Amino acid sequence: MTDDLLEDAIVRFEEALPHAQLSEDAHERLRSPVSSLKVSVPVRMDDGRLRIFPGYRVRYDDTRGPAKGGIRFHPGVTAAEVTTLAFWMTFKTELMDLPFGGGKGGVAVDPKQLSASELERLSRGYLAAIADVIGPDVDIPAPDVATNELVMGWMAHEYAKINRGHHPSVVTGKPLALGGIPGRSSATSDGAFHVIRTVQSRVLPDIDHPSVAIQGFGNAGSQLATRLAEAGWRVVGVSDSSAAIHDAGGLDVAALREHKKATGSLADPPVGEEIAAEDLLCLEVDVLIPAALEGAIDGSNAERVRARTIFEVANGPLTADADRILDDAGVQIVPDILVNAGGVTVSWFEWIANRTGDRWDEATVRERLERRMVTETDAVVALADARDLPLRTAAYVHAIERLSRSMDATGTASLFGDLDG
Numbered sequence: 550m551t552d553d554l555l556e557d558a559i560v561r562f563e564e565a566l567p568h569a570q571l572s573e574d575a576h577e578r579l580r581s582p583v584s585s586l587k588v589s590v591p592v593r594m595d596d597g598r599l600r601i602f603p604g605y606r607v608r609y610d611d612t613r614g615p616a617k618g619g620i621r622f623h624p625g626v627t628a629a630e631v632t633t634l635a636f637w638m639t640f641k642t643e644l645m646d647l648p649f650g651g652g653k654g655g656v657a658v659d660p661k662q663l664s665a666s667e668l669e670r671l672s673r674g675y676l677a678a679i680a681d682v683i684g685p686d687v688d689i690p691a692p693d694v695a696t697n698e699l700v701m702g703w704m705a706h707e708y709a710k711i712n713r714g715h716h717p718s719v720v721t722g723k724p725l726a727l728g729g730i731p732g733r734s735s736a737t738s739d740g741a742f743h744v745i746r747t748v749q750s751r752v753l754p755d756i757d758h759p760s761v762a763i764q765g766f767g768n769a770g771s772q773l774a775t776r777l778a779e780a781g782w783r784v785v786g787v788s789d790s791s792a793a794i795h796d797a798g799g800l801d802v803a804a805l806r807e808h809k810k811a812t813g814s815l816a817d818p819p820v821g822e823e824i825a826a827e828d829l830l831c832l833e834v835d836v837l838i839p840a841a842l843e844g845a846i847d848g849s850n851a852e853r854v855r856a857r858t859i860f861e862v863a864n865g866p867l868t869a870d871a872d873r874i875l876d877d878a879g880v881q882i883v884p885d886i887l888v889n890a891g892g893v894t895v896s897w898f899e900w901i902a903n904r905t906g907d908r909w910d911e912a913t914v915r916e917r918l919e920r921r922m923v924t925e926t927d928a929v930v931a932l933a934d935a936r937d938l939p940l941r942t943a944a945y946v947h948a949i950e951r952l953s954r955s956m957d958a959t960g961t962a963s964l965f966g967d968l969d970g
């Protein structure tokens with residue numbers, strides 16, 4: 550399915566175009582990435598063998614600043630997937646009004662099969678392979694699926710070794726001890742929580758304690774489960790790649806997080822009952838939160854979804870087919886480029902702090918993240934109301950119009966306009 554992923558993403562972008570001001574030049578430029586690199590990453594395994602892993606780094610757009618986007622370690626990583634994720638990052642940074650473009654990277658590897666030292670050699674080897682195309686003013690990686698602050702720390706250190714100097718702003722999501730920022734590891738879930746709270750009265754009127762099912766119990770999904778449970782929501786289902794757990798009365802999220810920390814997975818849970826992975830997406834709930842991988846809900850299962858509202862924490866969890874089916878069924882969809890934008894927003898704070906040599910405390914990070922999330926969520930909702938658009942289309946229109954103004958200001962179209970005038 551990944552080969553169709555970019556076309557599918559472009560369909561959603563083009564659906565927004567009739568409602569947005571976008572010049573022909575800017576439209577043409579957005580149909581392909583600025584640069585795409587494929588690398589082979591050699592890793593000496595613990596048993597002495599050499600293995601080669603394919604890696605990618607795509608800079609989709611850099612009109613308004615250096616490309617920004619995470620690095621994913623997953624067996625399913627392909628050039629098409631990374632390109633699509635970089636395409637989505639382009640609109641996410643615009644939507645949030647950040648001084649960045651869109652980028653993404655990844656390595657096709659199953660990190661669960663690697664020892665800690667093999668993982669470190671892979672992380673350093675990948676960074677060395679892409680070192681020529683990244684940089685604090687060019688393209689700035691961050692964590693994504695199966696990469697964390699430890700991995701970002703190795704990468705920042707490797708970049709410093711290659712360039713013989715300190716450039717901490719080349720990578721965000723680093724450990725605090727290496728120039729990271731407080732609040733980065735919970736930024737995506739915190740940002741999602743602010744979006745949910747901002748639109749809650751609109752999409753879930755008259756429900757005091759909504760029920761929610763969350764697919765994906767990693768960095769983003771598990772921390773959001775905790776925040777929602779603390780806010781009085783009933784978390785009735787959660788899943789990871791090994792198991793799906795259900796309890797209609799509400800799960801003990803803290804116990805499940807402890808269990809996952811201790812055993813590495815949700816299998817054999819201490820609370821709730823195991824159900825089929827697919828059934829988690831079909832639970833009768835107020836809110837469904839896909840927080841795992843793209844394409845989780847497509848034309849084959851969308852009709853079975855029973856949720857009233859979907860908040861997309863994963864990137865691209867709904868295909869265009871699923872969007873149409875769910876829209877016809879009256880399900881409200883709050884899109885990924887808004888819901889999961891908290892991560893890149895706090896990465897921006899980290900990049901600023903690194904470049905200025907400043908230190909930000911956690912209260913400042915949290916307060917500025919909330920303000921930014923609420924401002925842009927309100928803007929998307931106002932645009933949806935003013936032009937009678939679904940929230941996804943409104944989010945794209947908001948981002949496209951910002952990007953278009955910048956592209957036209959740098960491009961030949963504005964130059965010819967001046968000459969004609």
Ligand code: NAD
Pocket residue numbers: 692693694695696737764765766767768769770788789790791826840841842843862863864889890892893
């Ligand atoms: P993670 O690796 O920490 O967690 C991913 C989780 O998804 C794991 O629990 C894994 O077991 C689970 N999973 C994988 N396949 C599954 C399946 N088929 N069914 C159920 N669960 C499955 O990754 P993360 O950082 O939490 O990212 C999750 C999603 O959020 C991704 O789409 C990512 O691109 C997006 N995202 C993450 C960030 C960030 O800052 N981490 C920012 C923006 C968007």
